[in-house]
Amino acid sequence: MALTVHALPMGEFIFAPGEEYAGQTGVVVAYAIRHAGGVFLFDTGFGFGNRELDDYYQVRARDVVETLKAAGIDAAEVTAIANCHLHPDHSGQNGRFPGVPIYVQPTEWAIAHGPEEYTVLDWVDFPGARWEQRAGDHEIEPGIRIFATPGHSPGHQSLVVDAPDGPLLLVGQAVYSRGEWAGIAGAREGYSVARDQPAYEASMARLKALDPKRVLFGHDRRGWPD
Template identity: 65%
Template sequence: MSSRQALDVVALPMGEFTFGPDDPWPGQTGVVVAYAVRSSGGVFLFDTGFAARSEELDEFYATYDVRPQALPEVLAVAGIDLGEITAVANCHLHLDHCGQNALFPNRPIYVQPAEWSAAHEPDYTYLHAIDFPGACYEQVAGDHEVAPGIRIFATPGHSPGHQSLVVDSPDGPLLLVGQAIYSHGEWAGIPNPREGGSRSADIPAYRRSVKRLRALNPKRVLFGHDRRPWTR
């Protein structure tokens, strides 16, 4: 059965940054993690990390001491060729999650329409990263299957069109939650974790999305800003 095929999820370390003085954890290191889901049909990519350095990003990158990783190199370390990527989804369109989308012309990139609209408002993101020649965005609202055993799951809250990825496995779903939940500690309920709910764009929506994710009773949860996975 196609939905029960072995789907291998590989974490892709896309770089680090340092929280600024006005951030909740000033001076501490933050990480950005993308994921590749391998199946017999190819590799589905969830997020593309920070954009490469550029003059326009200089000030922002200096403020947060952003240390981006180049996706082709990160993929090579994981034994994946850029050409094997059949489709991409961004959890949302802030520049730490979609920075290298331009590596994928003529390949479907799934985003929620609400996120696409938000991204084209002033000061939301770095538009050069998402508007590029050959860009092929598939704007689909809500939950939907994108490949056998791989489903987009709408999780608004951190941003208007945030989405997660649900990957089937024989002993329960694997959730790639992007920034719908900030950290392992937030999911696990440890005291004073790095959490994203209190600073999200829509706090009630964030809480509803967390509830929906919990109701899936996952086997494993992987985060966009925490290298440590949670396992049941």
């Protein structure tokens, strides 16, 4: 069975005052991959009900179960999840999937549970959460591989999907936009605000070395190439 990838538009937000794109609209995109044994979900968007975050980013989140349904997927078909990282715009609705394994890099887990206010911890440590800590690159299902891409965050991870015509990459926030991937001047980029810029560059180089046929992003509705 061929793997099929569905983009899930998870909503929008407004970049906050003081941020690089202050006042502009940002988008959040998650992805569902149908495989022989079910559906693998990459990211779950912003969560609901965090007043501070909603006010700061003027969040307009979409319900993940409804968004899956609109893509023809029943939430009960989801057999495993990974978040590109644990910031609240990528892991916010994990709690809709109690008992479903969620793959995370140990370094990401550690920073989320560290002293800094890294994420909305209630959305990470929800009732019935089943976290699977795995370091580095590893296969989830035949043809679906987690690929470690630190930089934006310490335990950022991407997905490599074996498509019939070559590798398809879901890069989350390892690369911010189609334009950043393509090296277009003035495109929205994530390098300048990466926690670890050398790691960000190294991860992008590692992704490019895979020679993908298509690349999809967590904060850009357009993929590369068009």
